[in-house]
Amino acid sequence: MVNENLVKDVVKEPYKYGFVTDIETEKISKGLNEDIIRLISQKKEEPQYLLDFRLKAFKKWQKMDEPDWAGLGYEQIDYQDIIYYSAPKQKEKISSLDEVDPKLLETFDKLGIPLTEQKKLTNVAVDAVFDSVSIATTFREELAEHGVIFCSISEAVKNHSNLIEKYLGTVVPASDNYFAALNSAVFSDGSFVYIPKGVTCPMDLSSYFRINSGDSGQFERTLIIAEESSSVSYLEGCTAPMFDTNTLHAAVVELIALDDASIKYSTVQNWYAGDEEGVGGIFNFVTKRGKCLGKRSKISWSQVETGSSITWKYPSCLLLGEESVGEFYSVALTNNLQQADTGTKMIHIGPKTKSTIVSKGISAGNSINSYRGLVKMGTKAAGSRNYSQCDSMLIGDQASANTFPYIKSQQPNSEIEHEASTCRISEDQLFYLQSRGIEFEEAVSMMVSGFCRDVFNQLPMEFAAEADKLLALKLEGSVG
Amino acid sequence: MQTKMRESDPILEVENLFASTENLPILKGVSLTVYPGEIHAIMGRNGCGKSTLSKIIAGHPSYNITNGDIKFSGENINSLEPEERAQSGIFLGFQYPIEIPGVSNLEFLRVSTNARRKFLNKEELDTFDFEELVKEKLELVKMDHAFLSRSVNQGFSGGEKKRNEILQMALLEPKIAILDETDSGLDIDALRIVASGIKKISNEQTGIILITHYQRLLDEIEPTYVHVMADGQIIKTGGSDLALELEKKGYEWTDNFVKET
Numbered sequence: 001m002v003n004e005n006l007v008k009d010v011v012k013e014p015y016k017y018g019f020v021t022d023i024e025t026e027k028i029s030k031g032l033n034e035d036i037i038r039l040i041s042q043k044k045e046e047p048q049y050l051l052d053f054r055l056k057a058f059k060k061w062q063k064m065d066e067p068d069w070a071g072l073g074y075e076q077i078d079y080q081d082i083i084y085y086s087a088p089k090q091k092e093k094i095s096s097l098d099e100v101d102p103k104l105l106e107t108f109d110k111l112g113i114p115l116t117e118q119k120k121l122t123n124v125a126v127d128a129v130f131d132s133v134s135i136a137t138t139f140r141e142e143l144a145e146h147g148v149i150f151c152s153i154s155e156a157v158k159n160h161s162n163l164i165e166k167y168l169g170t171v172v173p174a175s176d177n178y179f180a181a182l183n184s185a186v187f188s189d190g191s192f193v194y195i196p197k198g199v200t201c202p203m204d205l206s207s208y209f210r211i212n213s214g215d216s217g218q219f220e221r222t223l224i225i226a227e228e229s230s231s232v233s234y235l236e237g238c239t240a241p242m243f244d245t246n247t248l249h250a251a252v253v254e255l256i257a258l259d260d261a262s263i264k265y266s267t268v269q270n271w272y273a274g275d276e277e278g279v280g281g282i283f284n285f286v287t288k289r290g291k292c293l294g295k296r297s298k299i300s301w302s303q304v305e306t307g308s309s310i311t312w313k314y315p316s317c318l319l320l321g322e323e324s325v326g327e328f329y330s331v332a333l334t335n336n337l338q339q340a341d342t343g344t345k346m347i348h349i350g351p352k353t354k355s356t357i358v359s360k361g362i363s364a365g366n367s368i369n370s371y372r373g374l375v376k377m378g379t380k381a382a383g384s385r386n387y388s389q390c391d392s393m394l395i396g397d398q399a400s401a402n403t404f405p406y407i408k409s410q411q412p413n414s415e416i417e418h419e420a421s422t423c424r425i426s427e428d429q430l431f432y433l434q435s436r437g438i439e440f441e442e443a444v445s446m447m448v449s450g451f452c453r454d455v456f457n458q459l460p461m462e463f464a465a466e467a468d469k470l471l472a473l474k475l476e477g478s479v480g
Numbered sequence: 481m482q483t484k485m486r487e488s489d490p491i492l493e494v495e496n497l498f499a500s501t502e503n504l505p506i507l508k509g510v511s512l513t514v515y516p517g518e519i520h521a522i523m524g525r526n527g528c529g530k531s532t533l534s535k536i537i538a539g540h541p542s543y544n545i546t547n548g549d550i551k552f553s554g555e556n557i558n559s560l561e562p563e564e565r566a567q568s569g570i571f572l573g574f575q576y577p578i579e580i581p582g583v584s585n586l587e588f589l590r591v592s593t594n595a596r597r598k599f600l601n602k603e604e605l606d607t608f609d610f611e612e613l614v615k616e617k618l619e620l621v622k623m624d625h626a627f628l629s630r631s632v633n634q635g636f637s638g639g640e641k642k643r644n645e646i647l648q649m650a651l652l653e654p655k656i657a658i659l660d661e662t663d664s665g666l667d668i669d670a671l672r673i674v675a676s677g678i679k680k681i682s683n684e685q686t687g688i689i690l691i692t693h694y695q696r697l698l699d700e701i702e703p704t705y706v707h708v709m710a711d712g713q714i715i716k717t718g719g720s721d722l723a724l725e726l727e728k729k730g731y732e733w734t735d736n737f738v739k740e741t
Contacts, residue, residue: 433588436563451581
């Protein structure tokens with residue numbers, strides 16, 4: 001047990017992304033009905049098939065019940081009290097970044113995501129999403145030279161309609177679950193990536209999601225298609241201002257990998273988590289799924305989940321192609337009254353498919369941190385293998401950690417391995433580091449990073465450093 | 481008890497120290513003064529309070545000082561955090577070094593060394609400069625470079641853990657080192673390596689407290705004083721011959737001693 005007196009007086013680092021950008025926005029009225037959906041579709045000048053997709057999803061959603069199996073505790077969400085479309089007012093058609101409202105550029109600057117030509121990150125192309133719309137995407141021309149399409153999904157609907165029509169909703173059908181149905185009905189923007197055959201994307205692609213309004217939900221939709229023998233690394237970051245109300249974020253991410261293609265999808269999620277009493281914060285109810293459609297294709301999820309009042313997400317892989325590979329590397333850190341229910345589903349359908357799951361949950365304060373996952377071997381998945389490792393670390397004596405691994409095998413010629421452990425940062429370990437001159441807080445963060453090492457090693461370089469810092473920051477003052 | 485002319489001020493003064501853990505008294509009036517260049521051996525049965533004394537000097541949070549003082553370089557350190565004590569030059573070599581999974585030994589040693597260097601107003605070392613320094617120190621304890629890339633003490637043999645402790649001592653250059661049964665669990669070769677490491681690190685400016693059960697370490701490192709502890713007190717103090725006598729007669733011999741004040 002960690003001595004409580006040691007740490008009570010440590011100053012708590014405030015959430016540094018909690019500012020609100022004062023900008024004129026175009027919002028539609030609160031509430032959800034067919035007219036609202038028609039309005040969203042109309043604002044985005046969408047083709048008929050997409051409106052039909054939305055309306056069908058909405059009908060399904062109306063018949064569904066909000067899931068409660070995760071046992072998460074939160075007040076009932078009033079879906080009629082949410083604004084489903086909110087966009088900063090700007091010129092109708094923007095031809096270059098110079099025409100983007102400086103306030104928006106400034107906002108992303110402050111978040112460490114400079115967008116302007118002079119300052120933009122040199123090795124990463126960024127799609128910046130502000131509330132319901134994408135405001136800018138960098139490096140588009142450079143990427144286009146390689147045939148890579150990276151743009152907002154609204155733009156893709158206009159310019160690459162055939163791809164959208166072919167793939168949208170094929171990995172996560174509208175009827176998949178309550179929040180996926182809601183997203184399918186009202187999604188506003190998000191990112192679209194297409195990597196043509198044989199192309200290795202010349203730089204990392206990244207989307208940065210920013211929620212700014214307090215009363216609107218964010219429902220983005222991301223679709224990534226990797227054609228035969230192509231590969232891409234995609235990064236996703238998220239922050240939101242501090243409001244004392246809860247904001248709903250219900251995103252859908254679909255990945256499709258064809259023969260020999262590989263997609264690496266990394267997330268650092270730092271939505272506002274609410275205050276110490278659990279007031280405010282984002283409800284992060286997200287459906288992420290990848291389909292390894294092609295032979296020897298590979299989809300790798302890595303995530304660092306530190307924010308949100310409640311996280312409910314299970315980035316999963318459907319392993320259809322022979323010898324396809326699915327990976328899930330996760331660090332979830334919860335503090336104060338945060339709740340996280342996260343994990344993955346590895347559905348082995350094709351033969352000789354392989355999956356790896358490494359999950360590290362850290363719970364501090366009064367938080368609840370659960371791993372929930374499914375490994376399924378289908379009848380045709382002969383010679384398939386899974387390895388899962390789920391480790392939990394408890395900090396303090398009020399936090400809880402759970403592991404719910406579901407295993408289903410219909411194929412005797414397959415292997416499933418599951419390892420789990422729970423540990424606590426011991427007073428002896430802390431004392432050992434302190435007795436070598438290492439400050440208490442640094443000692444804790446060293447041990448937490450050590451605990452997460454296997455996952456951090458999977459993150460792109462710049463993300464790994466950020467993740468390390470983020471964890472240290474989140475833990476400040478939490479050990480007691 | 482032999483006396484010696486002392487020109488400098490003491491490094492460590494433990495004055496009539498009483499301490500308890502979970503309301504159980506462990507130390508019942510320990511006094512001990514260490515001057516620069518001195519080596520003090522503390523012997524005594526298991527459970528007599530030797531390890532407790534060493535942990536309290538290093539600032540372990542599980543023990544409460546109920547009476548008495550610990551002074552380091554003349555300053556009272558009763559209320560200092562363990563890291564502050566370590567930074568200012570107190571080193572505790574653990575009887576059972578702790579395993580810390582996932583934390584690389586190299587990074588741990590570097591952060592620790594830099595914390596001490598910062599206190600001494602020395603320049604902090606980056607990874608490359610630190611590698612140079614640590615290479616030189618590895619020689620002292622005959623450790624392989626491969627130890628650095630492993631997690632702190634994880635999967636180390638007993639002897640490797642103890643050598644890792646001495647490596648830390650070499651890097652931190654403490655003013656006083658308390659070595660808690662550093663010799664236990666070592667074979668003869670490892671004992672020699674550890675003992676020679678300790679001798680090379682210590683000098684006229686440093687003080688050493690050796691907590692041990694065995695004469696064999698004291699054959700390698702001759703103590704200035706030998707103290708015998710029993711039931712939370714130092715009951716007898718003598719020169720290095722006291723250890724030889726203890727070795728011959730066993731702790732039973734000390735049972736009838738009363739505390740010498």
